[in-house]
Amino acid sequence: MEALRQRRAVVIGGGLGGLATAVRLAARGWRVEVFEQGPRLGGKMNTFEREGFRFDTGPSLITMPWVFEELFEAAGSSLSRHVRLTQVSPLADYVYADGTRFTYTTSLPEWLETVKQLEPRDREGFMKFMRLGARLFALSRETFLRRAPLEPPDLRSLGALRQFPLRHAWGSYHSTVAAHFRSPHLRQMFERYPTYVGSSPYRTPATFAVIPYIEYAYGGWHVEGGLYRIVESLIDLARDLGVSLHTSARVSAIEHEGRRARGVTLADGTKLQADVVVMNGDAALTDEMLGGGNGNGLRSQSERSLSGFVMLLGVKRKLEGLAHHTVYFAEDYRREFSQLFDERRFPEDPTVYVCAPSRTDPCVAPEGCETLFVMANAPSVESPWDERQTEEAKAGVFGRLSKGGFPDVARETVVSDVWTPGRFARDYVSPGGAIYGTHSHGWRRAFLRPPNRHARVGGLYHVGGSSHPGGGTPTVLLSAKITTELIERHER
């Protein structure tokens, strides 16, 4: 009798989504090979180390920690055996152009006291906004976050849909925030959340109220030693399960016979056969890799999510009073998004986010120093910025920080690394440098992202932030779970 042949999967890209799918498939008996074009695994969840400073170059905060736990459990391990998660508390400091500043804390009595100082009537607005987020979360975890779009609904999702606050699905996020808060400061603060998926608060549907709810209810988390420790643990887990991991190995084509994927060809000409191909690179590139044109329209700049301008700064000085997370808001938020999405330029007055993990985790910086991740939103681009654009962006960021009372650290900065949209595009093969694939403007883009199972080619799957259910680390892990379940169902 012929021995049962081990089914073989090839994963294109060793980002978080690719690694998580590899681990899940290997745990179910698949023989898996991952090909990552970059020199290191992790994709946008990456690291940079110099002179004792350890930077996360991408994510600086994780939410929904149980999703990470679930992945490790699915592979027969446990997250706590590999990494230590710490809850960042308070969540963040917010600094406004008019000099107002306050701390956003998950301690409800303290937070409601802060809200009272800003606008007493917004205490009720906040509670209502959170209740709306809770209902949306209860619904989405049974539907959008659990299943592929357009798959026939099961009883669980139909039950959840009955509870759906429909009126809130189609309204705009911005008007929903405005309906709950009177304080201009609280409005600006809650309007920030759609940027977690690279989108504008003025164009996303109200359902994104789920994001601030998840953060408030379940906390924002740091990983001791830096978030890249999660990637390192996944690499260990994958190796233990027998996954072959290749770096500096670019896949140039997805091979198919008619409507069935058969394997991949690497940039060096090597051909590999596989029963299943999983695309973790940007879904906008899949058609080209299948040998077709760029027919899916997902590469058009007007469809792309935000990119970023990031400075990683190693500072030889302690910055007492600085929180782990601080946001320095631009004066005119609407204008900032209009420049990002309509004029497609870096904002004159950018909102700046500073993450200083060394404030709560000393092991990411040498003694007496701070590790800083400084980020502003930037538009995705057709071509890389020139030096003048980069210098202007730096000046804009430091200008906003200085107005917000952030100390001048130029002379004490001993390590500096700058990421522009062009660098995001090049290093992660991400069209336009967009961090989250297409934006989530309008219900169609928000809910009908490229499907996990390719619509035309059998045996071909998508996983990661550019496909369903979207970007951000926990969502990408859910994408890996959905994709693995589809593969198990359809590729027997």
Ligand SMILES: Cc1cc2nc3c(=O)[nH]c(=O)nc-3n(C[C@H](O)[C@H](O)[C@H](O)COP(=O)(O)OP(=O)(O)OC[C@H]3O[C@@H](n4cnc5c(N)ncnc54)[C@H](O)[C@@H]3O)c2cc1C
């Ligand atoms: C600056 C920044 C800040 C962020 N902040 C947060 C945050 O605070 N919290 C949060 O949850 N999320 C955050 N994110 C988002 C999060 O990092 C991403 O959503 C997630 O890491 C994406 O994972 P992925 O697997 O979908 O894609 P990627 O990480 O893009 O992985 C895809 C991989 O495929 C590779 N690849 C592409 N094409 C090919 C090819 N042809 N052959 C071989 N390999 C290929 C790429 O090199 C890449 O490594 C941030 C991202 C960035 C960049």
